[in-house]
Amino acid sequence: MGRLSRRAFALAALSTLTTASSAAARPEHPRRATTEMRGVWLATVTNRDWPSQPGLTAAEQRAELIAHLDTAVRNRLNTVIFQVRPTADALWPSPYEPWSSYLTGTQGRSPGWDPLGTAVREAHARGLELHAWFNPYRIATHADPTRLVASHPARTHPDWVVAYGGKLYYNPGLPEVRAFVQNAMLDAVKKYPVDAVHFDDYFYPYPVAGQTFDDDTAYDRYGGAFPNRAAWRRDNTDKLVLEMARRIREIRPTTRFGISPFGVWRNAATDSRGSDTRAGVQTYDDLHADTRKWVREGWIDYIVPQLYWNIGFAAADYAKLLPWWAEVAKGSNTKLYLGEALYKAGDPAQPAAWQDQGELSRHLTLARDYAKARGHVFFAAREVAADRIGAMARVVADHYGQPAKPPR
Numbered sequence: 001m002g003r004l005s006r007r008a009f010a011l012a013a014l015s016t017l018t019t020a021s022s023a024a025a026r027p028e029h030p031r032r033a034t035t036e037m038r039g040v041w042l043a044t045v046t047n048r049d050w051p052s053q054p055g056l057t058a059a060e061q062r063a064e065l066i067a068h069l070d071t072a073v074r075n076r077l078n079t080v081i082f083q084v085r086p087t088a089d090a091l092w093p094s095p096y097e098p099w100s101s102y103l104t105g106t107q108g109r110s111p112g113w114d115p116l117g118t119a120v121r122e123a124h125a126r127g128l129e130l131h132a133w134f135n136p137y138r139i140a141t142h143a144d145p146t147r148l149v150a151s152h153p154a155r156t157h158p159d160w161v162v163a164y165g166g167k168l169y170y171n172p173g174l175p176e177v178r179a180f181v182q183n184a185m186l187d188a189v190k191k192y193p194v195d196a197v198h199f200d201d202y203f204y205p206y207p208v209a210g211q212t213f214d215d216d217t218a219y220d221r222y223g224g225a226f227p228n229r230a231a232w233r234r235d236n237t238d239k240l241v242l243e244m245a246r247r248i249r250e251i252r253p254t255t256r257f258g259i260s261p262f263g264v265w266r267n268a269a270t271d272s273r274g275s276d277t278r279a280g281v282q283t284y285d286d287l288h289a290d291t292r293k294w295v296r297e298g299w300i301d302y303i304v305p306q307l308y309w310n311i312g313f314a315a316a317d318y319a320k321l322l323p324w325w326a327e328v329a330k331g332s333n334t335k336l337y338l339g340e341a342l343y344k345a346g347d348p349a350q351p352a353a354w355q356d357q358g359e360l361s362r363h364l365t366l367a368r369d370y371a372k373a374r375g376h377v378f379f380a381a382r383e384v385a386a387d388r389i390g391a392m393a394r395v396v397a398d399h400y401g402q403p404a405k406p407p408r
Contacts, residue, residue, distance in 0.1 A: 006072040007146035036404050037302075037375025039079035039261075040072055040384050041133070044102050046085035046141065049381040054105035058112040061103065065115065066122055068381045073126050074390045075384060075392060076400040080123055081198050081377065084116045085185060087141060088154060089169065092191065096184035098149045108149035120192045128259065129406050131258065136240060137177075138202055139168035153180065162215060165208035172204060172236045173218035180243055184349045189251050196256040197248055197284050201306060204288040245299055255300035256308035260339055260377070262289040263305040263321055265328075273322040280313045298333040300405075304377050308341035310353035311362060314327055326370040328399040335407055338367060342378040345397040346389035360391045361398045374407050 013334045043049045048262060050068060051061045072080055084091040089100040092115065098108035103115070116132065139154045140147070144164045150156055154161050154168065162169050162175050189197060205213065219229055226232040245257050266274035266282045273292070274282075283289045291370040294300050305325050309316045322338065329336040340363060344354040353359050360378075367373040378384060384392055 025257075030324060033185060034375075034402060034404050037079060037335075037377060037406050038077040038400065038404055038405075039081055039304075039337065039375070039377035040075075040077055040381050041085075041377060042068055042080055042082045042381040043379075044083040044091065044100065045135070051103065052133075053379070054102055061111060061115065061351060062113060062118060064120060068124070068385065069119075069122055069126055069128060069383050071381070073224070074130060074162075075396050076403055077092050077378075077384075078127070078404055078406050079129040079195075079377070080119070080381075081131040081133045082116070082119050082123075083133040083135075084119075084188060084233040088139040088146065088152070088181075088184075089137065090184075090188075092188055094184065094187055096153070096180070096187055116188060116192055121192060124193075127403075129195040131198045131295060132188050132192070133198040133200065136181050136185070136199060136200055137170045137172055137204075139170060141167055145166055162211045164205055165211055167203055169213075171215055171218055172240065173215045173222060173233065176272050178236070178240050181248060182240070185244070186247055186251060189248060189255055193252070194255055196258050196301070197244065199259045199370045201260060201262045201283070201287065201289075203240075204233055207286050207339065217286050225234060230285065234284070234290050236287050237287075238293070241294055241299055241335070256335075257292065258302040258304060260304035260306055261289060261290070262287065263290045263309070263339070264316060265290075274322045275316075277317070280315075289364045292328055295328050295334040295336075300334055301331070301338055302335040304337045304339045306339035306341075306379075307338065307363075308344065308379070310344075310351060310359055311349070312353065318365050318380055319366060320324060322370060322373065326372040329372040336372045337375045337377055338363070338373060340376050340378045342392060343380060345383070345391035357390050357391070357394050361394045362391075365397045377403075 004322060047053055050316055051064055085392050086100060086102065088097055090097045093098055100391055101107040103111040120130045141160065160170050160174060162171050162273055170181060172257060223229060226235065230301055230319040248255055248257050262283045264275060264277050264279035264282055266284045268274045270282060283291050295303050307318050307321050309318050311318045317389050325336055340360055342360060344350045345360060347354060364376060385395055
């Protein structure tokens with residue numbers, strides 16, 4: 001944005017809204033002017049988006065949270081995906097896990113207010129949906145159990161824990177772990193009228209070269225019926241998804257269940273059913289998450305593949321992944337939304353395409369040709385607020401001329 005002030009930039013964006021928004025209503029794309037997902041992720045892990053730093057007063061934290069909700073409204077978004085369990089902790093008073101250290105700087109210390117309860121209430125007051133975003137298995141972004149509060153379940157059940165890649169994880173292969181993490185997450189569903197439960201891309205951790213995720217004991221005990229460890233691990237992830245889906249429906253039938261996986265299920269070179277990509281990570285093989293099956297079997301209500309690449313990117317082209325996911329979702333009851341890398345727009349470390357204010361707007365234009373693509377979610381709230389090169393303002397001007405309700 002250079003030296004152009006945020007106020008001047010906002011006025012400039014508004015001045016182009018009328019003419020630019022005409023592009024959003026082109027006659028060749030007449031459908032769904034008022035029903036589509038327009039979401040934003042609000043990440044709390046490592047204080048990425050909110051709160052801006054640990055240790056703020058309750059009033060300061062609340063003001064920052066409200067500001068993010070108001071920013072979503074100004075950008076004609078309709079859904080905030082709020083990370084409320086970033087590292088086996090809680091942003092609400094939970095009987096299962098400690099208060100998050102990202103609030104006060106000290107794990108287990110009450111912030112003096114209820115962030116999740118406030119977020120649900122204030123989002124709904126503004127006409128926004130609030131999706132509660134949970135990370136099922138990540139315990140800590142470090143590998144030292146003694147840094148966890150003494151009462152942490154990972155310390156009272158050390159046999160549940162696997163250290164890997166400099167971090168701590170719960171072991172997905174243990175039935176008691178799956179039951180516990182579900183109970184911890186579902187406590188929030190019982191207490192608050194969240195519109196959806198949301199998982200991101202972390203199931204088994206991303207591979208770390210030269211390291212082994214040590215689940216030998218669990219595999220020896222529970223893996224005998226499977227042809228190999230990878231199949232057993234995928235079954236563990238399937239069980240988590242199926243059990244969560246069932247239990248959410250039992251507790252709060254109006255609450256949906258959505259997942260946002262890494263954008264490549266498998267490369268076509270690995271599996272003929274895969275996408276025309278050459279991605280270094282394949283969700284099916286590396287994270288042990290059969291995301292394609294979850295969509296086709298209708299296990300989840302929506303999926304948001306993280307299509308965090310530009311149109312024309314050789315290894316993973318947005319323009320190739322979009323139709324692949326649309327075909328996967330075809331005929332299923334699972335709604336398809338597209339995860340958008342707003343954080344890359346204007347980042348000098350990214351390819352030239354991301355220095356173009358219009359890159360993301362072109363993603364939305366392209367998606368209009370696919371009836372199964374029912375909207376977009378932007379990563380993340382900090383970038384929506386800052387809008388480094390005006391990419392979000394361009395999306396709003398080109399595509400969000402009118403408010404829209406999220407699909408149900």
